[in-house]
Each structure stands twice: as C-alpha cells, then as structure tokens.
Amino acid sequence: MPNEPAGPVHLVPRRAAAWFEPAWRDLWVGHLGRLTGAANRRQAATVQVRYRLALAWLVLDCWRLSVFDRSQSASATTTPKPREPFQMFASDVRHSVRRLIREPGFTLATGLTLALGVGANVAVFAVVEAVLLRPLPYDAPHELVVIRNRDQQTGVTKPDVAIGDAVDLAGRQSAFSAVGGYAAGQATVFGEGEPFQVHALRLTAGAFKALGVRPAVGRGLTDADSRVGAGPVMLLGYDLWLRRFGGDSSIVGRSIKVGQETRLVVGVAPRNFGFPPSGTTDLILSGSLPEAAPAARKEDWTFMLARLKPGASVAAATANLGMIAGQLERDFPATNRASTYYAVSLRDEVVGNTRTALILLLGAVAAVLLIACVNVANLMLARSVGRQREMAVRLSLGAGRNRIAAQMLVESLVLVSASAAVGVGFAHFGARALVAMIPSSVGIAGLAEIGINPTVLGFTLLLTVVTALGFGLVSTLATASDGTARTLMAGRAGMISRGARRASAVLVAGEMAFAVVLLIGAGLILRSFAGLLSTDPGFRVDQVATVELGLPADRYDSLPAREAFYQRAFEAIRAVPGVLEVGAAVVTPLTGNHWTTSFERTGYPVPPGERAPLVGWQVASGGYFKALAIPLKAGRFFDQRDRPGNPPAVIISEALRRQFFGTENPIGTTINDGDERIEIVGVVGDIRRAGLAEEPRPDLYFPFERSPSQGITLFIRTEGDPARATSGIHGALRSIEPSVVLLQSRTMADIASDSVQVTRLMLWLLGIFALIALALAVVGIYGVISYLIRQRTREIGTRLALGASRSAILWMVMRQGALIVGTGAAIGLIVGVLAARTLESMLYGVTAADPLVVAGATTVLILTALAGCYVPARRAASVDPAITLTVT
Amino acid sequence: MSDRVPRLPKVSHLQYLALGLLRQRDRPGREIRDAAGSFGVRRSAAAFYQMMARLERDHLVEGWYEQVRVGDQAVTERRYRITPAGTRAWEQTRAFHEAVAAAGSRRWSNA
Numbered sequence: 001m002p003n004e005p006a007g008p009v010h011l012v013p014r015r016a017a018a019w020f021e022p023a024w025r026d027l028w029v030g031h032l033g034r035l036t037g038a039a040n041r042r043q044a045a046t047v048q049v050r051y052r053l054a055l056a057w058l059v060l061d062c063w064r065l066s067v068f069d070r071s072q073s074a075s076a077t078t079t080p081k082p083r084e085p086f087q088m089f090a091s092d093v094r095h096s097v098r099r100l101i102r103e104p105g106f107t108l109a110t111g112l113t114l115a116l117g118v119g120a121n122v123a124v125f126a127v128v129e130a131v132l133l134r135p136l137p138y139d140a141p142h143e144l145v146v147i148r149n150r151d152q153q154t155g156v157t158k159p160d161v162a163i164g165d166a167v168d169l170a171g172r173q174s175a176f177s178a179v180g181g182y183a184a185g186q187a188t189v190f191g192e193g194e195p196f197q198v199h200a201l202r203l204t205a206g207a208f209k210a211l212g213v214r215p216a217v218g219r220g221l222t223d224a225d226s227r228v229g230a231g232p233v234m235l236l237g238y239d240l241w242l243r244r245f246g247g248d249s250s251i252v253g254r255s256i257k258v259g260q261e262t263r264l265v266v267g268v269a270p271r272n273f274g275f276p277p278s279g280t281t282d283l284i285l286s287g288s289l290p291e292a293a294p295a296a297r298k299e300d301w302t303f304m305l306a307r308l309k310p311g312a313s314v315a316a317a318t319a320n321l322g323m324i325a326g327q328l329e330r331d332f333p334a335t336n337r338a339s340t341y342y343a344v345s346l347r348d349e350v351v352g353n354t355r356t357a358l359i360l361l362l363g364a365v366a367a368v369l370l371i372a373c374v375n376v377a378n379l380m381l382a383r384s385v386g387r388q389r390e391m392a393v394r395l396s397l398g399a400g401r402n403r404i405a406a407q408m409l410v411e412s413l414v415l416v417s418a419s420a421a422v423g424v425g426f427a428h429f430g431a432r433a434l435v436a437m438i439p440s441s442v443g444i445a446g447l448a449e450i451g452i453n454p455t456v457l458g459f460t461l462l463l464t465v466v467t468a469l470g471f472g473l474v475s476t477l478a479t480a481s482d483g484t485a486r487t488l489m490a491g492r493a494g495m496i497s498r499g500a501r502r503a504s505a506v507l508v509a510g511e512m513a514f515a516v517v518l519l520i521g522a523g524l525i526l527r528s529f530a531g532l533l534s535t536d537p538g539f540r541v542d543q544v545a546t547v548e549l550g551l552p553a554d555r556y557d558s559l560p561a562r563e564a565f566y567q568r569a570f571e572a573i574r575a576v577p578g579v580l581e582v583g584a585a586v587v588t589p590l591t592g593n594h595w596t597t598s599f600e601r602t603g604y605p606v607p608p609g610e611r612a613p614l615v616g617w618q619v620a621s622g623g624y625f626k627a628l629a630i631p632l633k634a635g636r637f638f639d640q641r642d643r644p645g646n647p648p649a650v651i652i653s654e655a656l657r658r659q660f661f662g663t664e665n666p667i668g669t670t671i672n673d674g675d676e677r678i679e680i681v682g683v684v685g686d687i688r689r690a691g692l693a694e695e696p697r698p699d700l701y702f703p704f705e706r707s708p709s710q711g712i713t714l715f716i717r718t719e720g721d722p723a724r725a726t727s728g729i730h731g732a733l734r735s736i737e738p739s740v741v742l743l744q745s746r747t748m749a750d751i752a753s754d755s756v757q758v759t760r761l762m763l764w765l766l767g768i769f770a771l772i773a774l775a776l777a778v779v780g781i782y783g784v785i786s787y788l789i790r791q792r793t794r795e796i797g798t799r800l801a802l803g804a805s806r807s808a809i810l811w812m813v814m815r816q817g818a819l820i821v822g823t824g825a826a827i828g829l830i831v832g833v834l835a836a837r838t839l840e841s842m843l844y845g846v847t848a849a850d851p852l853v854v855a856g857a858t859t860v861l862i863l864t865a866l867a868g869c870y871v872p873a874r875r876a877a878s879v880d881p882a883i884t885l886t887v888t
Numbered sequence: 889m890s891d892r893v894p895r896l897p898k899v900s901h902l903q904y905l906a907l908g909l910l911r912q913r914d915r916p917g918r919e920i921r922d923a924a925g926s927f928g929v930r931r932s933a934a935a936f937y938q939m940m941a942r943l944e945r946d947h948l949v950e951g952w953y954e955q956v957r958v959g960d961q962a963v964t965e966r967r968y969r970i971t972p973a974g975t976r977a978w979e980q981t982r983a984f985h986e987a988v989a990a991a992g993s994r995r996w997s998n999a
Contacts, residue, residue: 019937022951022966026918026933029956029963036959061934 008055016062023062027054092410100415106383107415110376114419116772117372118463119426124365124765126431126456127438128358131351133455136277139212140307144346145314147179147304147321152338154614154697156594159349161304161341164297165328167289169304169341170206172324175317177309180206180226181289181302184276186711186743188553189283190257192244195552197741198237198282200258201275204289210307211275213284217241218252218267225266225286234263235284238271258283259553277350297335298598306343317343337611354438356841357762364521364769367514371776373467374511377474378780381504382787409472416468420460427460428452437761501788505820508780512824512865513831515770515777519857520832522770524839524846525763527853531845532756537590538687538696539628544715544748545722546588547729550741551710559644562708565737570623572732573716578725581717583623584704588713589689589748590755597700601660602670602677615656616689616697621704625651625684627715628748633657635667635682642681642703648673649703651682656698671700691755693844715748722747762842774861777824778868785817786872793879801881810877817869825858825865832857897981902929903943907978910949910970917951917966940968948974 007024009017031051038044100107135141147169149158161169161181170179180203187200203211205226213220216238225233236251245251255262263285274281289302308317321341328336348355391404428451435450452460556562566584573582587593598612606612622637624630633654642649650671657666670677686696704712718725726745733740753760789796796809836848846853899907905927906920915923921936931939943949950971953964970978 016934016938019934019941022917022940023933023937025953025963025965026921026937029918029958029965032958032961032963058932058934061932065934065938 008059011059012062013066016066019065020058020062023058024055027051027058088406089410092407093414095407096411096414099411100418103383106379110379110415111419111422113372113375113776114416114467115422115426117369118416118420118423118460118467119430120365120423120769120772121362121369121463122424122427122452122456122460123430123434124358124361125459126427126450126452127434128362129453129455129459130450131358131438132347132355136347136350137272137274138277138346141346143177143308143310144210145176145306145308145317145343146346146349147306147341148344150340150342151596151614152340153611154596156596156614156697158594158596159303160301162298162335163289163300163302164293164332165336165339165341166302166304167291167293168328169321169324170289172327173306173317173320175309175312175320175343176210176306178206178209179304179306180204180208180210181287182207182275182305183287183303184279184281186550186741187259187283187285188550188741190554192256195554195739196244197550198240198258199280200283200285201281202285202287204287206289207287207305208284210305212307213273214270215267216270217249218265220267221284221286226288228288228290230286230288232261232263233266233286234258235267235269236265237269237280237282237284238273239280240282241268258285260557277346297332305346308343314343314345333609334606334611339611353758353841354761356838357758360521360762360838361765361769364518364766367518368769368772368776369463369467371511371514371773371780373470374507375776375780375783377471377507378504378783380471380474382783405472405476408476409468412471413464413468416464416471420464424452424457424460427456434765437757437764504784504787508777508784509820509824509827511773511777511780512821512861513828515773516825516828516857516861517832517835518766518770518773519861520829520836520854521839522763522766523853523857524836524843524848524850525759525766527846527850528842528844529756529759529763532692532759535688535692535844537692537752538685539589539630541590541748541752543718543720543722544627545718545726545729545745546748546751547714547716547726547733547745548588548743549712549714549733550743551737552739552741553710555739556710559708562710563643566704566708568736569714569733572736573714573729576725576728576732578719579716579729580719581623581627583621583625583627583715584708584712585618585620585624585715586704586709586712587618587689588751589628589687590691590751592690592755594690599656599660599698599700600672602672616699617702618689618699619702619704619707619709624704624715627717628687629717630687631685633683633685634665635680637682637684638701638703638705640705642705644706646706648676648678648706649681650678651684651701652680653684653686653696653699653701655686655696656700657683659698692752722749759842759844774864777861778864781817781821781865782868782871784820785813785869786875788816789813789872789876792876796876796879797881797883800879806877809879810873813873813876814866814869817873818866821862821865821869825862828861829854829858897977897984899948899977899981900939902931902939903948904978904981905929906940906943906968907948907970907974907981910968911975911978914967914969916954916956917968920968937966940966943974944968946973947971948977 007021007028009020009024012020031047031054034047034050035044038047136144138144146159147161149161149165150156151158166181173179182204183202185200185202186197188195189198203221205221205223208221213235215235218235220235221233224230234256236245241247241251249268251265252267253265255264257263269281269284294300306317308314321343325336325340329339394404395401431450431452551562551565556565570582570584573579587595595617596614597617599615600606600612620638622639622642625632625637635651638649638651652666660666661669666680666683668679670679672678684701687699688694688696689699690697714729716722716725716729730742730745733742799809800806833849833854840848897904902924905924909915909920909923917937917940920940921931921933924931924936940949940951944951948971949968951966951968954967955962955964957963
C-alpha cells in the first residue's frame with residue numbers, strides 16, 4: 001500500500017499549521033476518492049487540476065486567516081472585536097480604487113508615467129544588484145583580492161606579477177592570511193577515450209587556501225603539492241567528475257594525463273565551483289612558485305590572488321604591498337625601479353569600469369524618476385482644485401485632519417503600487433535588454449539569469465513606499481485648507497492657491513534642471529563615442545577575421561611539427577575563396593593587453609642602478625602586418641629568412657624608432673636580448689594595441705616564424721564579409737589537423753566594437769534617459785502653462801477687450817514660461833557641469849565642461865521647452881473676449 | 889420560580905453544533921463539516937479547522953489522527969471526541985437558549 005505523502009505545511013505560516021494539516025488531509029481524502037472514481041485519464045487529469053486549485057485556495061485561505069484574523073489569540077469563545085484600523089484601510093483602498101477608476105485620464109497619465117519611472121529604476125537596479133551587490137560564490141568573498149602591478153614610468157598597469165616579485169611579495173607581506181599564484185586556461189585531457197579540451201585552473205597551495213575551496217571528495221592542494229619538483233596533482237571539477245567519470249569516488253588516487261603531464265587525482269572540487277567567477281573550472285591543477293626569487297626576476301609572470309587577514313582592509317594591504325615594492329626597488333633597481341604593487345578587491349577586478357557606468361546610470365535613472373514624480377505631482381496639484389472642495393465638505397462634516405491625510409496617503413499608495421506592479425513588468429524585459437549591452441569582459445556569474453529576485457522586489461517596495469509617502473504629502477498639503485468656508489468658496493471658483501501655483505512652477509523648473517544635467521551627460525558620452533569611433537587604431541579592422549586556436553599538446557610538442565602545421569595551415573587558408581592574406585600573432589589588438597619587455601640598444605648600455613625602459617612586445621608573422629594593413633615604413637616584414645636557425649630579427653614600431661633612434665636609420669642596427677644581439681629588420685606604423693582610447697606606445701615585434709607556439713590567433717583578411725569566410729577557414733584547418741581546437745572566431749570589427757562597449761552602454765542608456773527627461777520636462781512645462789492660462793482666461797479676455805494686441809498676449813505668456821525654463825536651465829547648467837566630472841574616466845577627447853556640449857544641451861532644452869510653451873500661448877492669444885467675458 | 893438566566897454562551901453557533909454532533913459519537917472533522925453544511929452553516933476548510941483547533945486548545949474537544957483507506961491508499965484524517973468540559977459548555981449553551989426561549993414564550997403569554 002503506497003505511503004501517504006506529507007502535507008505541504010511549509011507553504012503556510014507556522015501559526016496556521018495547526019489547522020492547515022487537518023484541512024489538507026480532508027482535501028486529500030476527498031481528492032483520492034475522486035481520483036479512484038475517475039473513469040479515464042481525462043477525468044483523472046480534471047481531478048488533479050481541481051485538487052491543485054483547491055490546495056492553492058486552502059493555502060491562500062490559511063494566509064488570510066493568519067494575517068487578518070487575530071481572534072485565535074483570544075479565547076476560543078470570545079467574539080473578536082472588529083479590527084477598525086484594517087477595516088478603515090480596506091475601506092480607503094476601495095474608495096481610492098473607485099476614485100481612480102472614475103478618473104481614467106488622470107489614472108492612465110500618472111500611472112504610466114510612474115510605471116516607466118519605476119520600471120527603469122528597477123531594471124537598472126536589477127543589473128546593479130547582480131553586478132555590484134550579489135556576493136561572489138566564495139567564502140567571505142569581501143576578503144579576496146588580486147594583486148596588480150603598475151609601472152610608474154610608462155603608466156602601464158598589469159594584472160600579472162613578475163615571478164621574482166611574486167615570490168618576494170608572498171614572503172614579505174603581512175596583510176594576507178593566504179596568498180598564491182594562479183592562471184586559468186585550456187588544457188587537453190588524454191587517455192579517457194578521445195582527447196578532450198577542458199577549462200583548467202592552475203593554483204598554488206596559497207591561492208587554493210585563499211579561495212577557501214572545500215573539496216567534495218578527497219583532499220585539496222597542500223604546501224607539499226606546490227613545492228618545486230613535487231609530483232603534479234589535480235582536483236576534478238564537480239561537473240566533469242559527474243559527466244566523464246560517473247561520480248565515481250574511486251577516481252581519487254588514479255593518474256590522468258593532462259597536457260604533457262600525468263597528474264594524480266587527489267580530490268573533486270565542490271559543486272558550482274568556478275574561477276574566475278564567471279568561468280567554468282573543469283580541473284584544478286597544482287602549480288608552484290620557486291622558494292627563492294630567481295635572478296631573472298621578470299622572465300616569467302603569474303596572476304596573484306590573496307585573502308585579507310580578518311579585519312584588514314584593501315587599503316592596508318595596498319600600503320603593505322607599496323612598502324614591499326619600495327624595498328624591492330631599492331634592492332633591485334635594474335628591474336624594479338618605478339614598479340609598484342597594489343591590491344584590488346576581487347569584485348572590482350571582475351566588474352572593471354562597469355561599476356562607474358552602473359552607478360552613474362542608477363543616478364541618471366533616479367533623476368528620470370524624480371522628473372516623472374514632478375509631473376505626477378503637478379497633475380495631483382491640478383487635481384487638488386476639485387478635491388479642496390470635497391475635503392472642505394468632509395472637514396465641515398467632522399472628519400479629522402489625520403483621517404483625511406491617511407486617506408490621501410492610501411490613495412497615493414494604491415496609485416503608486418499599481419504603477420510599480422506594471423513597472424516591475426517593464427523592468428523584467430528592460431533588465432534583460434540591459435544585460436545584453438553589458439561588456440562580455442564583466443566576469444560576473446549569473447548575469448544571463450538576471451531578473452526580479454527578492455532583493456530587487458525589496459528595492460521596488462522601498463521605492464514604492466517612499467514615492468507614495470511623497471505624493472501623499474503633496475496631496476495632503478495641496479488639499480489642506482486653513483478655513484473651511486474660504487476653501488469652499490475657492491473650490492467653487494475652481495482656483496488653486498497662489499502657493500500651490502508657485503510650488504508647481506518651482507517643481508517644473510527643477511524638472512528642467514534635471515533634464516539639462518542628463519542632456520549634458522548624454523552629450524559628453526556621445527562626443528566621446530564619436531571620438532572613439534573616428535580614432536585611427538593604426539590598422540584596418542574591416543574585412544579581417546580572427547580565429548583563436550590551440551594545437552594538441554602531445555602531437556605538437558616539437559618545433560618542427562608546429563612549423564610544418566602552420567606552413568600547411570597558411571597555404572590551406574590562402575586557398576579558401578575570398579581570403580587575401582593570413583597571418584598569426586600571440587596578442588589580439590584592442591583587448592587590453594599591456595605586455596612589456598626591457599629595451600636596450602646595443603652600444604647604449606643602461607647605466608648602473610638604472611632600469612632599462614619598458615616597451616610593448618608582440619610575436620607576429622609577416623602575414624599579420626599584411627592582414628591588418630599595418631604600414632611598413634622601412635626595411636621588410638618577417639618571412640622565411642626568420643625561420644629557426646637563421647639570425648634573430650626584430651621589427652620595431654615608429655614610436656620606438658622616434659624615441660630611441662631619432663633621425664638615425666635603425667635598419668641593420670641591433671638590440672640586446674640578454675647576451676644575444678637581434679637585428680632590426682623593419683619599421684612599421686604605430687598601432688593602438690591595448691585599446692582605442694590608449695595612445696600608441698613603442699612596440700617590438702618578434703618573428704612568429706622563429707618560434708611558432710601551440711596557442712595563437714590567426715588574422716585573415718578577406719575580400720568581402722569576413723564572417724562568411726569563417727566556416728571555410730575552420731574546414732581548411734580541420735582538414736590538416738582534425739583535433740585542432742578552435743577556441744573563438746570573431747571579426748576584428750567585432751573586437752573593436754567590444755572594446756568600446758561600456759561607452760556604448762552609457763551612450764544608449766544616458767541617451768534614452770535624457771530623451772525621456774526632455775519629453776517629460778516639455779510635458780511638464782506645457783501642463784503648467786496651460787493651467788495658468790486656463791486660470792487667466794478671463795483676465796486675458798479683459799486685456800484683449802481693452803485693446804491689448806494678440807502678440808502682446810503671446811509675449812506675456814511666453815515670458816512666464818521662459819522665466820521657468822530659464823531658471824531651470826541655468827541651475828541645470830551649473831549642476832550638469834559639476835556632475836559631469838564624475839564621467840571624466842569615461843570621456844575620450846572631450847572635457848567635462850565641453851562648451852559645445854553644455855551650450856548644445858541647454859539650447860536643445862530651452863528651444864524644446866519654449867515650443868511646449870508656445871502651443872498654450874498661441875491658444876491664449878486666440879481667446880475670444882466676447883465669449884470669455886460672458887461665459888467664464 | 890427564580891428568574892436566574894444562564895450566562896451568555898461561550899461558544900459560537902457552529903461550535904455549539906460541532907459539540908452537539910460530537911456528543912452523539914466521535915467523528916472525523918470531514919463528517920462534522922458536512923453535517924454543519926446540511927444545517928446551512930458553510931465554512932471554508934481552513935476556517936472550519938481553525939475553529940476546531942480553538943476548541944481543542946480550550947480543551948473542549950480532543951483530536952487525533954487516524955488511518956483510513958481510500959482505494960489502495962492509506963490516509964490519515966483528524967477525528968474528534970468531546971471532553972467533559974466540552975459537554976458542560978454544550979449544556980450551558982443549551983440551557984441558555986432554553987431559558988431565552990422560555991422567557992420569550994412567557995412574555996408572549998403575558999402580553
């Protein structure tokens with residue numbers, strides 16, 4: 001006999017459990033009886049639906065009884081007292097709903113305005129919550145930091161640390177409870193059927209401890225695993241363990257070949273573990289740092305991760321690192337002069353410059369809500385004319401002022417709550433659209449599943465309550481009367497008080513000011529974006545496809561094997577229809593790469609105690625320059641003469657030639673690389689390697705032909721659309737090596753576009769918000785001027801009857817509007833210029849107080865707002881005095 | 889004859905009805921609710937069992953779960969029995985109503 005299921009008692013409040021349980025069993029017995037009696041599947045399905053509906057009703061009923069009926073706390077036999085406050089509230093809600101239904105125009109106008117305002121705020125907040133507020137998926141994530149390096153001589157900041165410095169920093173620091181090195185990348189697993197690619201994370205024991213990983217099976221990485229010469233070990237990612245090894249715990253102790261090493265499996269990582277936070281981690285490989293800093297301190301590099309000691313701050317850690325950097329500078333001036341280290345919280349590292357953009361957007365969208373609120377407040381003021389009379393009647397009949405204020409509050413609460421509900425609907429779609437615009441470089445997990453969660457709903461509730469309180473106050477003040485009889489008279493005449501009129505004008509002027517601030521912000525970003533798009537990166541981004549590939553480690557271990565592959569690959573790709581040029585390089589331009597190396601010209605030794613200047617470097621084939629159309633200024637590109645076995649060669653950029661050779665011809669001269677002399681064979685044009693906003697820096701190019709590596713990016717110039725050639729290129733590569741790993745294929749134009757994604761996001765959103773603000777401000781000024789004219793119709797009629805010209809009337813009304821618009825614009829201009837300073841980090845080629853933008857934004861607002869005034873002004877000028885004087 | 893009228897009853901009409909039904913025999917809650925329905929007293933399941941829970945809390949009835957069979961399923965349902973305090977409460981209520989009825993008929997006959 002099947003067991004009886006447990007009742008879903010978790011669905012109801014704890015206090016309702018005592019009566020929910022028997023009620024549910026009652027329902028269940030009835031349901032089983034009906035199910036047993038069902039003649040066919042269709043009937044059984046109907047019975048199931050009926051049961052579910054009844055269950056839902058039962059749960060709701062239990063909530064209703066436990067929230068609204070407190071009589072169970074009294075004796076079973078006492079008659080509960082009527083709950084007056086609740087009944088009054090319920091009655092006020094009913095009254096408010098009826099009023100709002102009776103005034104559909106007002107309800108729709110205010111409701112939609114607020115819904116848009118609240119919706120935009122909730123959408124931006126949903127993204128802010130996911131990106132900036134949601135904790136990262138690690139133990140005490142606020143304690144996690146990464147260490148970054150800044151070269152004060154070149155101004156270049158790097159995310160990685162030279163090995164020599166990493167060892168000394170880890171050894172001398174006192175701010176961290178754990179610190180270590182890490183590197184994330186791809187790896188190939190062999191010996192488990194077909195070789196397959198995985199996401200691997202190499203960690204030293206210190207970094208493993210810093211992350212606080214608690215293995216699901218087996219053990220973690222220990223100091224012994226990280227010693228140089230220790231046997232390589234690894235942990236399997238939880239998903240990989242389930243997917244490939246069937247969740248078998250006996251995998252611990254087995255050896256698996258990863259890349260060129262056979263590693264002992266010592267454990268399984270916990271479920272959902274991934275590092276970096278947005279990434280997947282299939283394997284955690286043991287890594288090591290040397291026990292003592294090597295003599296060649298800056299030959300090798302690692303990323304560094306640390307956990308702050310409890311109570312320590314990022315600033316304190318930076319001070320500690322700065323002190324050690326100073327010591328290293330004194331100890332090793334030849335390598336460490338002007339090189340400093342600092343800590344960045346892991347969240348700041350993964351969020352990048354999107355943080356500033358999102359905070360600014362939150363400010364901008366709050367301004368839009370304020371403007372929407374001002375418009376609604378104005379509508380409420382206008383509506384208060386009729387209600388003053390109603391309130392006066394109620395006061396004269398004995399209603400208390402508090403009672404009336406409470407009713408006003410409930411009315412605004414009903415209006416705002418309904419608007420907020422619609423706004424949350426808008427936000428649901430808005431947040432998704434926003435996420436699509438967030439740069440892919442923002443490494444936050446779960447962005448795709450962004451939506452309306454409890455935190456976002458809490459924010460909406462807060463917004464709703466604050467807005468409702470604000471409107472409740474406006475309504476109460478606007479409808480408050482100091483003397484019933486006077487208000488009754490004023491109400492009959494349909495007049496709004498002088499104070500309310502002035503308040504309305506001030507509100508609209510404030511609206512104008514907010515709109516100018518947003519227009520200035522949008523204008524500055526627009527100019528920056530236009531500037532970025534028109535920037536010449538020094539190479540052509542159109543008609544270039546890029547393909548990132550990796551070769552199977554075991555088969556392409558030797559240099560001749562790799563050389564043979566690339567030779568055949570280049571030939572095969574050139575044979576693909578539409579392909580004009582093909583080249584290879586290690587660094588993809590415009591992806592923020594700041595690799596540098598020491599530069600020393602032969603015969604110009606670095607003085608003792610000085611550090612060799614740093615220049616950018618790249619490994620590229622001759623075809624790379626041709627594919628990207630980087631101009632050759634002197635000498636030649638790399639070719640077959642630069643293959644292994646021939647004399648080493650290097651190409652320099654023009655900036656490097658200018659800085660180190662002046663007017664001298666560098667071709668044929670040599671530079672030092674340790675004891676080796678490398679001949680300069682060519683000079684090429686400067687390019688913006690890191691990003692469009694970065695000025696070109698001196699660059700050195702080493703021949704790919706001499707040291708082709710297993711992982712590179714191909715650059716292919718095509719005749720037409722490069723995206724169309726991609727499948728042909730993939731086919732050509734697979735025909736040579738079926739197990740080649742094609743990691744990512746993008747066009748160079750897409751890469752360039754991605755590099756300005758944060759600016760584009762700001763442009764879109766600030767632009768949309770500024771346009772909404774402008775439209776709302778114009779509607780606001782239109783409403784206020786229209787209302788003023790309606791009140792002065794009789795006066796205007798009299799003026800016309802006494803001989804005033806229509807143009808004089810037009811001018812009189814326009815002057816009134818211009819005063820409001822001018823005041824708002826002037827305040828907005830001052831605030832806008834000050835607020836624009838917060839945008840400075842995102843501006844390119846334009847200052848925060850750019851006169852063109854400031855003047856343009858102000859002019860646009862003034863002209864548009866005056867157009868909003870002109871319509872009612874014209875109406876005023878066309879008043880017929882005969883009619884107004886008799887009818888009004 | 890003394891004109892002493894019993895105190896206002898402590899139980900509601902539905903509770904009086906439930907106690908009355910339980911005076912006859914122990915019953916499952918479902919049966920009491922159905923019986924109340926036949927008297928035209930309709931309550932939602934939650935409200936009905938809330939009322940029964942209050943009677944239990946005030947020791948006027950005792951409740952327990954008992955297993956029954958529906959088809960091939962074993963299910964449990966809540967059964968109730970009246971307590972001596974419950975019987976007293978029912979009798980007091982009945983006495984009140986009888987006294988009120990008697991007082992009413994005296995006034996009619998005196999009119």
